[in-house]
Amino acid sequence: MDHKERMLAGLPYKAWLDGLAEEQMANKKRVYKFNHCPPEDLDKIEEYTRDILGQAGKNVKIMAPFSCDYGRHIEVGDNFFANYNCVILDVAKVTIGDNVMLAPNVTISTAGHPVHPLSRNSGYEYGIPIKIGNNVWLGANVMVNPGVTIGDNVVIGSGSVVTKDIPDNVIAVGNPCRVLREITDEDRHYYYKNNRFDIEDY
Numbered sequence: 149m150d151h152k153e154r155m156l157a158g159l160p161y162k163a164w165l166d167g168l169a170e171e172q173m174a175n176k177k178r179v180y181k182f183n184h185c186p187p188e189d190l191d192k193i194e195e196y197t198r199d200i201l202g203q204a205g206k207n208v209k210i211m212a213p214f215s216c217d218y219g220r221h222i223e224v225g226d227n228f229f230a231n232y233n234c235v236i237l238d239v240a241k242v243t244i245g246d247n248v249m250l251a252p253n254v255t256i257s258t259a260g261h262p263v264h265p266l267s268r269n270s271g272y273e274y275g276i277p278i279k280i281g282n283n284v285w286l287g288a289n290v291m292v293n294p295g296v297t298i299g300d301n302v303v304i305g306s307g308s309v310v311t312k313d314i315p316d317n318v319i320a321v322g323n324p325c326r327v328l329r330e331i332t333d334e335d336r337h338y339y340y341k342n343n344r345f346d347i348e349d350y
């Protein structure tokens with residue numbers, strides 16, 4: 149098993165061996181083109197977005213600047229939106245469902261390093277897949293750690309550090325991120341805290 153195979157299997161690997169450095173460089177060039185594309189050239193922006201991602205549904209929009217390791221290991225569904233300064237470290241697979249919104253400065257990191265300094269200094273690292281369900285909103289400055297699964301219909305509050313799985317239909321906040329409460333049908337009638345919609349087409 150070479151180091152690329154080890155990386156994709158979630159085993160310790162060295163990121164500069166067996167063509168991985170070359171793959172990262174190729175992706176850096178794709179990301180550079182995307183981040184420096186004129187903002188009015190919407191067709192090129194879409195082309196470059198789809199060239200980076202491994203799989204993308206309909207209506208996918210990422211705001212520059214954007215950063216990722218390989219790009220090919222990122223799969224997003226329909227109606228995906230990532231705001232400014234999104235970082236996805238995709239040394240392992242990142243699977244994102246439909247109708248997902250990422251606020252500014254969200255980091256999704258499958259990558260990690262051993263805790264012990266001697267093991268860490270050996271150069272070995274690892275990647276553990278991350279899965280994000282449908283209808284999820286990650287607030288500004290959210291950090292999602294390796295191995296996490298976030299369920300459907302979840303809101304993660306700004307500044308949270310998600311270290312463990314989050315179930316469906318909840319608001320979760322904090323560092324480490326914990327479930328605050330369940331999302332109910334009553335929540336549909338409010339757009340912000342206790343502010344009720346004053347329109348009928350929501």
